[in-house]
Amino acid sequence: MKSDLFAKENMAQPATVAGMTLENAKSIKYAVNGEMLARQGAMIAYRGTLQFERRGQGIGGMLKRAVTGEGLPLMSVSGQGEAWFAHEAQNCFIVDIEQGDALTINGRNVLCFDASLSYEIKTVKGSGIAGGGLFNSVFSGYGRLGLVCEGNPLVIPVSPQLPVYVDTDAVVGWSANLQTSLHRSQSIGSMLRGGSGEAVQLMLQGEGYVIVRPSEATPQKAQQH
Numbered sequence: 359m360k361s362d363l364f365a366k367e368n369m370a371q372p373a374t375v376a377g378m379t380l381e382n383a384k385s386i387k388y389a390v391n392g393e394m395l396a397r398q399g400a401m402i403a404y405r406g407t408l409q410f411e412r413r414g415q416g417i418g419g420m421l422k423r424a425v426t427g428e429g430l431p432l433m434s435v436s437g438q439g440e441a442w443f444a445h446e447a448q449n450c451f452i453v454d455i456e457q458g459d460a461l462t463i464n465g466r467n468v469l470c471f472d473a474s475l476s477y478e479i480k481t482v483k484g485s486g487i488a489g490g491g492l493f494n495s496v497f498s499g500y501g502r503l504g505l506v507c508e509g510n511p512l513v514i515p516v517s518p519q520l521p522v523y524v525d526t527d528a529v530v531g532w533s534a535n536l537q538t539s540l541h542r543s544q545s546i547g548s549m550l551r552g553g554s555g556e557a558v559q560l561m562l563q564g565e566g567y568v569i570v571r572p573s574e575a576t577p578q579k580a581q582q583h
Contacts, residue, residue: 373440377472378452378502385444386452386470386504393436395477396443396470396504406439430465430479430495443470448506460498460534463505467530467571472501482538482560496534505530509572516562523559524570533566 370381373389381387388394390408401410413432435441444450455461455475462480471477476499497503511530516522523541532538541561562568 370442378470378504380450380452381442383449384447385442386450388435388441388443388470388504389439390435390441391438393434393473394470395432395434395473396441397445397468398431398433400443400445400469401433401435402442402444404435404439404441406437408435408437408439408441410435430468430477434473443504445469445506448508449510451505451507451511453503453505455497455499455501455503457500460496461503461531462494462496462534463503463531464529465493465495467505467507468495469504469506471497471503474501475499475503494531498534507569507571512570512572514568514570516564516566516568518564521561521563522568523561524568526558526560528570528573529560530569530571532562532568533564536562536564536566536568538562 367382370387373379373387376389376391378386378388378394385402388396390406395413398412411434413434450469453461462482465479475497478496479493480496482494507530514522514524516533516536539561541559
């Protein structure tokens with residue numbers, strides 16, 4: 359057979375290093391030798407002797423997910439082989455987390471990660487009840503984290519002199535050491551007159567980075583179990 363479909367850039371190559379690598383802009387390949395974790399339903403292909411099992415979040419994580427709608431349904435992938443992960447043709451990115459780092463990420467943007475990373479659902483401090491509860495996934499430890507984003511994300515530095523205000527529906531994640539609070543940018547009078555549609559933002563202060571997607575979040579599709 360002959361076709362542009364079989365061009366080198368579309369052809370999967372054998373893994374040359376263990377762990378996580380970008381296969382292309384829309385998918386991540388993971389050379390598994392032991393165990394790794396991924397969001398449920400994200401595996402699009404694999405080869406080798408791999409087992410896929412649902413991973414629970416514990417009572418606290420399940421409760422937070424039930425109350426807020428936020429959370430990260432996970433599966434463990436174990437054995438030896440290669441697996442490919444993707445989510446709705448979104449762009450993929452890999453973050454190297456080093457000892458002492460901590461990154462808070464919206465559960466909808468997590469694709470897969472090394473089992474060496476610690477993962478916990480936490481409340482965004484200062485968010486109160488507004489913004490749908492604002493529970494995020496906090497990753498720390500040492501390892502690689504695979505993310506997805508609709509379009510190319512914008513990474514904005516945050517400094518003590520220049521706090522950053524982000525739409526809660528557009529934020530992907532931020533350095534976990536940043537201080538967070540809700541900021542109202544409209545007066546009550548403006549809101550009663552219809553306002554701009556951007557009444558409340560998440561304010562981030564300190565030293566670090568915030569990652570923002572180039573569009574607001576769309577309603578979540580029902581999870582396939």
